[in-house]
Amino acid sequence: xxxxxxxxxxxxxxxxxxxxxxxxxxxxxxxxxxxxxxxxxxxxxxxxxxxxxxxxxxxxxxxxxxxxxxxxxxxxxxxxxxxxxxxxxxxxxxxxxxxxxxxxxxxxxxxxxxxxxxxxxxxxxxxxxxxxxxxxxxxxxxxxxxxxxxxxxxxxxxxxxxxxxxxxxxxxxxxxxxxxxxxxxxxxxxxxxxxxxxxxxxxxxxxxxxxxxxxxxxxxxxxxxxxxxxxxxxxxxxxxxxxxxxxxxxxxxxxxxxxxxxxxxxxxxxxxxxxxxxxxxxxxxxxxxxxxxxxxxxx
Numbered sequence: 001x002x003x004x005x006x007x008x009x010x011x012x013x014x015x016x017x018x019x020x021x022x023x024x025x026x027x028x029x030x031x032x033x034x035x036x037x038x039x040x041x042x043x044x045x046x047x048x049x050x051x052x053x054x055x056x057x058x059x060x061x062x063x064x065x066x067x068x069x070x071x072x073x074x075x076x077x078x079x080x081x082x083x084x085x086x087x088x089x090x091x092x093x094x095x096x097x098x099x100x101x102x103x104x105x106x107x108x109x110x111x112x113x114x115x116x117x118x119x120x121x122x123x124x125x126x127x128x129x130x131x132x133x134x135x136x137x138x139x140x141x142x143x144x145x146x147x148x149x150x151x152x153x154x155x156x157x158x159x160x161x162x163x164x165x166x167x168x169x170x171x172x173x174x175x176x177x178x179x180x181x182x183x184x185x186x187x188x189x190x191x192x193x194x195x196x197x198x199x200x201x202x203x204x205x206x207x208x209x210x211x212x213x214x215x216x217x218x219x220x221x222x223x224x225x226x227x228x229x230x231x232x233x234x235x236x237x238x239x240x241x242x243x244x245x246x247x248x249x250x251x252x253x254x255x256x257x258x259x260x261x262x263x264x265x266x267x268x269x270x271x272x273x274x275x276x277x278x279x280x281x282x283x284x285x286x287x288x289x290x291x292x293x294x295x296x297x298x299x
Contacts, residue, residue, distance in 0.1 A: 027233060027292035029275065031214035035205040035287050038180060042195040043173035044068055051191040051201075059178045059204060066176035066191075066201060073174070077167040084160045091153045098146050105139035108132055182206035185287070210281045212246065212291045215258060215272040224295050226251055230277045233292040234285065242284070246277035246293070 050067040053059055112132045118124035186203040189195055212232050216224065225248065232244040252274040277293055279285065 028220060028295050029214035029216045029293045031212055031291060031293070033210050033212050033279075033285055033287055033289045033291055035182075035207055035210050036180075037185065037203055037205045038182075039200050039203050040065070040176060040179065042068060042176070042197060042199045042201055044170060045194075045196045046070075046072075046174065047194050048189060048191050048201075051189065053184050053187065053202065055184055055187050057184045059182065059184055061178060061181040063178045064175050065178045068174040068176070068195060070171050070174045073167055073171050077164060077171070080160050080164050080167065084157060084164075087153055087157055087160070091157070094146055094149050094153065098143055101139055101142045101146065105136060105143070108136045108139060112136065176201060178204065180204065180206045181208070205287065207281050207285075207287075210279055210285045210287070211249070212277045212279060212293060214275050214277065214291075214293050216275055216295075217272055218255065220295070221251070221273045221275075224248060224251060224275060228295070231294040232277055232279050233294070234289065241292070244279045244282075244285075246279040248275060248295075249278045250274075250276040 046069040048066055049069050051065070053065050059065060112129070115124045115129050115132055119126065119129055182204045183206075184202055184204050188200045188202060195201065228248045230246045230248055232246040233241040234244065236242050255271040255273055257270060258272050275293075285291075
């Protein structure tokens, strides 16, 4: 009986010591996973006519996720295009007038040449010659005046082209283009609602690469290098820790007080440094999930 009690006591002590030893094998740092989040906002005012994403959906980069009403802009563009066609017709008429005056001037120049020869033979008067010369000058002024009208019309056409470019830019902004490939985290609007410039439509995060943000003490920070390797650990249903290979992508240059939700290797540490570790996501890592990190790992 005594031997059985002694044997049970030895086993209990052994288990306690093993448990204590396991607890002492703590990770270097603790934190939570986060991702690069982007809030996609409207770039124009109007009713959302099309919005084909939901929370949790995967959206590809450069995918059109929403369209804001473009009817008024399209009508304004059509009006400008019509005005441009009318002005072009006027421009053609002006060039036709110039050609007529040039032809009249050419006839007058021929007459001037003929009267100069007649004057030499005393078959014409100086007044007749002067009248033709004056008429040529009148034609020159007419050509200059009509050409000025053509220049004014050219400037008007350029102005309309600029207005059409502005409308085209506004229409492009009615098409909401997803900036990155990722998962839609939050949706702030729905089709049929009125939106405005700068109003958030949805939040998206790229989850192919995810970051574990941990906090380390001052005596640890000197041994952590930017772009250095780190071992990231996460919990599994079986109770074992799953290992991931990570890379240190950011180290804070300022110390801060330990966040209440974060544990550190030394419990009495008050000031810590934030460190971000980039991890390739295999689909098991989620935003907000807790994780652990070890930096001094031989690979």
